[in-house]
Amino acid sequence: MQDLDFDFWLFLAGLGIFLFGMHHLEDGIKGLAGKSFKNLLKKFTNRSWKGILTGTFVTGILQSSSMVNLLILAFLGAGMINLKNALGVILGANLGTTFTAWIVATLGFKMNVADFSFPFLALGILSYLFLKGRPVIKNLGLFLIGFGLLFLGLDYMKEAMEAVSGGIDMNIFSQYGLWAFLLVGLIVTALIQSSSAMIVIILSALNSDLIDIYQSVALIIGANIGTTSTLVLGAIGGTADKKRLAFANVVFNVVAGLIAFAFLRQAIDVLLNVFHVTDVLMELVILNTFLNFFGIILFFPFLGLFQRFLKNRFKVSEPVGATIYIKNVPTNVPDVAIKAIQNELTHLYDLTKDFIINVYEVKLENISKLNKWMRIFKVAKNPNDKYDHIKLIEDEMTVFYSNLMKQPLDDDEVKLLEDNMAIMRSLVYASKDVKDIQHNIKNIQDSSESLPIDVLENLKDTINKRFNQYDQLMNLAMHEDLSINFYVENHNVYNENIHFIYNHLKQSKKQTITVSTITNVTKQTISSLNNMYSACKKYCSVYKTDNSEHSDVTSVA
Incomplete structure (x- = not known):
């Protein structure tokens, strides 16, 4: 029991380091190319399909759908993008978040991750401390620190999972069916406010044979639904546009997730037969990507109708004032x-x-x-x-x-x-x-x-x-x-x-x-x-x- 407690704290420390690394990675990228990504979002969101592609690309690089959502909300309030195209960016951002899973599945479990992180941490910390007077070097240092912490935290979580794999009985959840895993994924993601971190936890559990591929996908679906809580919490007391985007994000993820969950076993069997993947981690990453891509295919034809529906909602939260644009922009x-x-x-x-x-x-x-x-x-x-x-x-x-x-x-x-x-x-x-x-x-x-x-x-x-x-x-x-x-x-x-x-x-x-x-x-x-x-x-x-x-x-x- 003592060992289990120790491994639990090791896992929790790894999760904290991972999230801290994500924060520094985001700050570093914002400092290095923040305006470039804003300009990219502004320039390539004048069509819904462009918004989807741009949202996917920018979120994949920044690894922060929350930041992309904040920018899109500001652009929407400033009249720089209409609601229909903003919805496209939200769909793309959901797909872009799968990039973390691809990195982790490709690199995180194939090598000694701790050793891999040390050079990044060493160079990043030294650059940040001793060359902070040079903004580019300082932000590059932040980026390297974030990248190093990301993999160091991953190593701790992987180690903790492997250490306790024999002491956890997943039959406690298995007896309730896959619904239990969906709810666990939803609740944990809502609590830690990071779908990327939740995916790493799921990958670690799958790598340690704590769960099977079906349970993993159920957890992923729950995580995709749970991550909508970030926008929902941010929309409380917010403007009408903020509530519309948060509501749209919930609808996108809940509807696509529940449809995918209803046909989970069939969909997994078909995709595995098509791709013939033998690596269970890659199986999960591919399934996660297809789940978000399915949401895009499902909603893209109806974005115009959905925009008109949303325009008639949350009118009581419209900002008060004589201005049209600045009252909607932070x-x-x-x-x-x-x-x-x-x-x-x-x-x-x-x-x-x-x-x-x-x-x-x-x-x-x-x-x-x-x-x-x-x-x-x-x-x-x-x-x-x-x-x-x-x-x-x-x-x-x-x-x-x-x-x-x-x-x-x-x-x-x-x-x-x-x-x-x-x-x-x-x-x-x-x-x-x-x-x-x-x-x-x-x-x-x-x-x-x-x-x-x-x-x-x-x-x-x-x-x-x-x-x-x-x-x-x-x-x-x-x-x-x-x-x-x-x-x-x-x-x-x-x-x-x-x-x-x-x-x-x-x-x-x-x-x-x-x-x-x-x-x-x-x-x-x-x-x-x-x-x-x-x-x-x-x-x-x-x-x-x-x-x-x-x-x-x-x-x-």
Whole structure:
């Protein structure tokens, strides 16, 4: 009994070292190529099948489905990926986690694992301690430490299993059938929060002949279901998107797992006859891979339907706020949070433009016939409500910016954030310029006096023309080096209108709308157009080199 207790602690120590190694391995890879994997996820998730392949590859390398799920959740909130494609990544991440089992089955039980781990630990620890001033070397050291600890922990678990193999009677569980093994796999995985570690435990038990292949697969199915607890726990009190992804992950693994469990013996017999594998460990790894691949085949054709189903769920957990993108994104993923701000700026531009058009009652030339009919039957919204909405967005973006600045950012990210806030302020100033003269514009529209109406019509024509040009800047179709200076153009419009007012004063009868009101409306309108131009010009100068990526993002959004 003493020996059994000692072996139990050896096993527990091995499990702890294995998990600790996984943590360091993940940190090392994030430090070495964290942004590369984020860019890969962003670039290759615009289709469901691409999301599956990318999720598989990234999770296989990072060996952390939790990290991939966190990134996908952030991308989803930022509008960089839609829910259907995010579901594809989740399916791929489940398949990617099988990579650990392949490494362990291929190397872990074929050699003296402890001796194999020592060079990695030695080089990793020395690099981390004495070259920590060099980030690349430091992160490489973390990676080597993680890799070494992974195999050292595996060796302890294998040794403990072999030592106690004769003292454990698996008939205790066998008498209840394979359901008992499925439940054990589920519960243990939910407790240790690592399907990779659970698979290593199962492989160790199988290698020591404690369990057979059928019991092993039942444990694997339970582990795949149990690993969903990580996302479920993270979704408690979280946003609607977080709950949707967690729910989807549970459905994927439970449905695929239970179907596979129902035909477990038949499926195992067929696959073993097809592959003719003699190594029992490789048999389990192949079966585990096919189990996750089966889940992809099962759900891939229905991702669109599943997305629509999920969109109607968890609506009470939708984040509260005037913003669309930043309220869904955590600030602990800075580059994704900054991308969310960019998307929020395009939204704020549209709201500011809509507010100004609404106040001046401008009919844009480039609206479609369908939009014209929509405008006819659309319920009118008070311009003041639109302005209040813009101010709420300003407040939320400012708080988000303040929280984001507390994160570890590089100089380029700080500069980009400051530029984004300058764009936001210019858009808000543009709306305030118009808000201040809103009552004057209304008085002119309600009057029958020709001079103020003519001036207002000239200003509306200018607004129409400018917004068509500013739209090109915001769509990155017009670059700031174009030989047009809209500050000069707007100043010329101002002068033309002032001259028009003074030249027609003598011809006009006594005016109810005073000259000071007309000139003030002219000045504030031009100021608003200049502020809009400041925002659009800076937006274009900041993001014009990112044209293709911007197009992908806005199409998703």
